[in-house]
Amino acid sequence: MAIEVRIPTILRNYTDGQKAVSGEGDTLSALFEDLESRHTGLRERLVDDGDLRRFVNVYLNDEDVRFLDGIGTKLTDGDSVTILPAVAGGMH
Amino acid sequence: MxxxxxxxxxxxxxxxxxxxxxxxxxxxxxxxxxxxxxPTGSIKDRPALHMIEQAEKDGRLTPGCTILEPTSGNTGISLAMAAKLKGYRIVCVMPENTSEERRQLLAMWGAEIRSSPAAGGSNTAVRVAKELSAEHPDWVMLYQYGNPDNAGAHYATxxxxxxxxxxxxxxxxxxxxxxxxxxxxxxxxxxxxxxxxxxxxxxxxxxxxxxxxxxxxxxxxxxxxxxxxxxxxxxxxxxxxxxxxxxxxxxxxxxxxxxxxxxxxxxxxxxxxxxxxxxxxxxxxxxxxxxxxxxxxxxxxxxxxxxxxxxxxxxxx
Structure with missing residues (x-):
């Protein structure tokens, strides 16, 4: 099962400069575990204490996962995940 | 109808x-x-007209008043058209890098344009408008970002x-x-x-x-x-x-x-x-x-x- 993950400029030092990487997982949490095995240090930038970091926005097929099931959001083959840094005081 | x-x-x-x-x-x-x-080609005609009419109703806007609004886009165009027909003067604050088309659209409805520095975009335009508002306490800023009558227009229509x-x-x-x-x-x-x-x-x-x-x-x-x-x-x-x-x-x-x-x-x-x-x-x-x-x-x-x-x-x- 392959899921395309789009990486923001600020985190591309973990992906050898790649704008998008591929990963696997039934949930967002599992996907981040899978990415960590190839891109060491990335998970730490996204997850804090088992939950999404406050200043990180994650979108599943462009939909904000905070309105879905957060880090437990279920994924399906062919989904697209976009990671974006949120600026302090953004619209949350 | x-x-x-x-x-x-x-x-x-x-x-x-x-x-x-x-x-x-x-x-x-x-x-x-x-x-x-x-009438002016965008959804902003609804909140612009409603904000003006509610301000008239509760006495914030009276004949001869000057309307002030930070906007580079459709809201300014809608407000300028309504202001023209209703006889108000209108001053729009917009970033200096806004396109020529938008300047002409505002000018043709009679709006006066004050430029704000490009850096910071509409945030800077909001700040400049608030400064102008403090200098001219008699000007009426309808302020679409915080005016409940903006949302009220859509609730009503x-x-x-x-x-x-x-x-x-x-x-x-x-x-x-x-x-x-x-x-x-x-x-x-x-x-x-x-x-x-x-x-x-x-x-x-x-x-x-x-x-x-x-x-x-x-x-x-x-x-x-x-x-x-x-x-x-x-x-x-x-x-x-x-x-x-x-x-x-x-x-x-x-x-x-x-x-x-x-x-x-x-x-x-x-x-x-x-x-x-x-x-x-x-x-x-x-x-x-x-x-x-x-x-x-x-x-x-x-x-x-x-x-x-x-x-x-x-x-x-």
């Missing part, structure tokens, strides 16, 4: 049209609310029109800017259709534009109440342009780029409903026509890739 006593009375009552080619299934239908059919035309509505989708459309129409629809889903489409710019906009990014309009929303989509320039061109090619609707973003979110929720085997009636807002964006070349570009390249680095919502 298609006969009105004046041009201002013709604000609203816009058509709601089914999009047979873009709808994913017979029972998953997508509908476009054509707000470009308003946009929401009821949609419900009357389509009582089976399941999803309402609109762009997220001042948030007035989503807050006002969203609250009205939820009160009458408790299960209705209120969906925001937020523009997402490429990294280059983020650099230009970073002062704007921290700005949350005072009107925004996240509890009104069911979900929120973040739509990149590429998807917004692709959908804007699809809307033109497949359904013949010539719309601005922010409408493409709303359509992208509408098709996203429509596809989810179809996958879940649920019937759906998805309404999205066509906020304005494509006229003000013609110079970007996105409508006539050979390919979507070329159109996306043409829009690189530009603000489109």
């Amino acid at each position: 298609a006969r009105y006593d004046s041009p201002l009375a013709a604000v609203g009552n816009t058509p709601l049209v089914h999009l047979p080619r873009l709808s994913p299934a017979d029972d998953v239908r997508v509908w476009a609310k054509l707000e470009d059919r308003n 946009t929401g009821p029109e949609i419900l009357e035309d389509l009582p089976s509505i399941t999803h309402f989708v609109a762009g997220l800017g001042t948030t007035g459309t989503l807050m006002g129409a969203g609250r009205y629809l939820r009160e009458h259709v408790p299960d209705v889903k209120i969906v925001a489409a937020e523009p997402r710019y490429d990294d280059l534009v983020y650099g230009l906009r970073n002062l704007d990014e921290g700005f949350v309009p005072e009107l925004y109440d996240e509890s009104v929303l069911t979900t929120r989509f973040s739509v990149g320039s590429e998807d917004a342009v692709t959908r804007t061109r699809e809307l033109l090619a497949q359904e013949g609707i010539f719309a601005g780029v922010s409408t493409g973003a709303a359509l992208h979110a509408a098709l996203g929720v429509a596809r989810k409903a179809e996958r879940a085997g649920e019937a759906a009636d998805v309404v999205f807002i066509v906020a304005d026509g494509g006229w003000k964006y013609l110079s970007t070349g996105i409508y006539t570009a050979e390919s979507t890739e070329a159109a996306v390249a043409a829009l690189q680095g530009q603000l489109w919502a």
Whole structure:
């Protein structure tokens, strides 16, 4: 099962400069575990204490996962995940 | 009713049209609310007129007054037209890098333009307007980002029109800017259709534009109440342009780029409903026509890739 993950400029030092990487997982949490095995240090930038970091926005097929099931959001083959840094005081 | 006593009375009552080619299934239908059919060509005629009339009603705005508003876009054009017909002077504060078309549109309705520094975009324009307001306490700033009458216009008109035309509505989708459309129409629809889903489409710019906009990014309009929303989509320039061109090619609707973003979110929720085997009636807002964006070349570009390249680095919502 392959899921395309789009990486923001600020985190591309973990992906050898790649704008998008591929990963696997039934949930967002599992996907981040899978990415960590190839891109060491990335998970730490996204997850804090088992939950999404406050200043990180994650979108599943462009939909904000905070309105879905957060880090437990279920994924399906062919989904697209976009990671974006949120600026302090953004619209949350 | 298609006969009105004046041009201002013709604000609203816009058509709601089914999009047979873009709808994913017979029972998953997508509908476009054509707000470009308003007098100055955008949805902003509704809040502009309503904010002025409410201010007249409670005595904040009286004959001879000067209206002040930070705006580089459609709201300024709508306010300037209403101010002209009603006899008010209007001063618009806009970033100095705003396009020539917008300056001409404001000037032709008689608005005076004060430029604010390009850095910081509309956030800086808001700050400059607040300074002007302090210097001229007799000027009336309607302030669309925090004026409840902005959302009130949509609660009073946009929401009821949609419900009357389509009582089976399941999803309402609109762009997220001042948030007035989503807050006002969203609250009205939820009160009458408790299960209705209120969906925001937020523009997402490429990294280059983020650099230009970073002062704007921290700005949350005072009107925004996240509890009104069911979900929120973040739509990149590429998807917004692709959908804007699809809307033109497949359904013949010539719309601005922010409408493409709303359509992208509408098709996203429509596809989810179809996958879940649920019937759906998805309404999205066509906020304005494509006229003000013609110079970007996105409508006539050979390919979507070329159109996306043409829009690189530009603000489109």
